[in-house]
Amino acid sequence: MILRSVEWSILAVVIIIVSLTYYLVQPVKSNRVLFLPSGTGATIISYLNRNGIDVNGLDRYLLRFFGYPQQGWIDIGTTKLTKADFLYRLTHAKAAMTQVTLIPGETRDIFFDLVSKKLELDRKKLDSAYERFAPCPDGVIWPDTYYIPIGITEEHLVYYLVKRSMQRHKELSKKFFGIYNQKNWFRYVTIASIIQKEAADEEEMPIVSAVIYNRLKKRMPLQMDGALNYGRFSHTKVTKRRIERDTTHFNTYKFSGLPPWPVGSVSIEAIKAAIKPANVEYLYFVKGKDGKHIFTKRYKTHLRNIKSVNK
Numbered sequence: 001m002i003l004r005s006v007e008w009s010i011l012a013v014v015i016i017i018v019s020l021t022y023y024l025v026q027p028v029k030s031n032r033v034l035f036l037p038s039g040t041g042a043t044i045i046s047y048l049n050r051n052g053i054d055v056n057g058l059d060r061y062l063l064r065f066f067g068y069p070q071q072g073w074i075d076i077g078t079t080k081l082t083k084a085d086f087l088y089r090l091t092h093a094k095a096a097m098t099q100v101t102l103i104p105g106e107t108r109d110i111f112f113d114l115v116s117k118k119l120e121l122d123r124k125k126l127d128s129a130y131e132r133f134a135p136c137p138d139g140v141i142w143p144d145t146y147y148i149p150i151g152i153t154e155e156h157l158v159y160y161l162v163k164r165s166m167q168r169h170k171e172l173s174k175k176f177f178g179i180y181n182q183k184n185w186f187r188y189v190t191i192a193s194i195i196q197k198e199a200a201d202e203e204e205m206p207i208v209s210a211v212i213y214n215r216l217k218k219r220m221p222l223q224m225d226g227a228l229n230y231g232r233f234s235h236t237k238v239t240k241r242r243i244e245r246d247t248t249h250f251n252t253y254k255f256s257g258l259p260p261w262p263v264g265s266v267s268i269e270a271i272k273a274a275i276k277p278a279n280v281e282y283l284y285f286v287k288g289k290d291g292k293h294i295f296t297k298r299y300k301t302h303l304r305n306i307k308s309v310n311k
Helices: 002-024 041-050 057-066 083-092 108-119 123-133 154-177 182-198 202-217 240-245 268-275 299-309
Strands: 027-029 033-036 072-075 080-082 097-101 145-149 284-287 293-296
Touching (some): 002 083, 027 083, 033 041, 041 057, 097 108, 108 123, 123 154, 145 154, 154 182, 154 268, 182 202, 182 268, 202 268, 202 284, 202 293, 284 299, 293 299
Antiparallel strands (some): 027 080, 033 072, 097 145, 284 293
16 A cells, blocks of 8 residues: 555655656747846746746745846847747846947047947936046947846946046056046146047147147137037037037037037047147147148148149
8 A cells, every 4th residue: 555655655756756757848939138126036927928938826936946037138049949948048048238439539429329229228327427427428338339137227228338438547547646636647648639620630649749738828719629529519510500500618619719628539648649649739630631641830831732732
């Protein structure tokens, strides 16, 4: 009688194992990238079921054997897999990532336009978060390629971008000067941002920098188009009409001195040029027919260069 009971128990265990094995090799169709809400395994399984994934109450218990589920957006790597593979990947898959790139010279406005569309984020919330975390309206986010988790909030994204960029600014300041003074550093960033917009290439950067310093020293207005390519005007051609109508201090044709803050992101080369300008006396430059600039320290020569270029 006892033997018969043991036999039935063994048979029951075998049936359970076979049934469970069969269940776990059943196919599951899923999106490659999934969002998992925060909460218990039951919450996650219920959420997936409501969103068309073939999971049920049994899976909430099986999930415990594979580990604790991830949260947020994850990349499970494929769209067709077994139930066992699916449950395993819910607990071991990496966060789903995408990338966004800020190029040197680009403004925060244009960058946030790109980011909001690519990551489906609220543009106004990005701006609001930036105003809370960043020390000045532009030039803070360092030009780079950033790998971002899909589903990140506007606040977390901006916090990450600003925090990482400010670490870079502080490291560079300490490298060049031994200390970090925010006001002094971002004055160099402002100069670098104009250099970034104006110079035809890296070779010209120290020379453009020298022109800026030479004009500032003589209390001459900078009269540089690049300063007017701020914010949403990043790619707007600077015309005579634009110069006449722009009443901000970015209009260096009307106002002397530097703009109130950087006009865009800056490269390390532009920063170096802002810190160490070329030892030249140039005050003027005009873009030549080959795309590079012709520099001079005399206004009469500058006028002849303009005439030559426009022939």
